[in-house]
Amino acid sequence: MKDRSTRLRERFCTALGRLGVVLLLPGLVMTGSRPAEAQAGNAIIVRSDRGGYIGQRDQQISTLRAQGTRVELHGTCLSSCTMYLSLPNICVAPSATFGFHGPSRNGQPLSPADFERRSLAMARHYREPIRSWYLNQARYTVSGYHQMSGAQLISMGYPSC
Secondary structure (H helix, E strand, C coil): CCCCCHHHHHHHHHHHHHHEEEECCEEEEEEECCEECCCCCCEEEEEEEEEHHHHHHHHHHHHHHCCEEEEEEEEEEHHHHHHHHHHCCCCCCCEEEEECCCCHHHHHHHHHHHHHHHHHHHCCCCCCCCCHHHHHHHHCCCCCEEEEHHHHHHHCCCCCC
């Protein structure tokens, strides 16, 4: 019988695997619940993340910030995944693709007050000039994405991986 901490760790790693996240810990890489050989360090490598709920991502980002975890964005980062851009220990691969859009409820419009609140929650995770661009343009797209490359973000001051 597995102890509680082992079950929680496995659930956490499985959830990360569903998000396309690889967690690097000293001497171990965990993708989903499968360990493999790894480089040393404390980092999360995002290769394919389609987004999710703003509140859940906000909590995850708060935890990563408090732990000083490095986050490397490679591949596709859509929707709430772009909130990682607020982390101080972030890097972006030039070939990465980012997709920005406004908040919705499963593609359905929100009330004006909810739309504003959630848009501002997203925007606070972006540096200028992305924050202004998001608030003035990208948030009004709720079907599809405004795409931006990692190279474009790097040219705006984000560190390259």
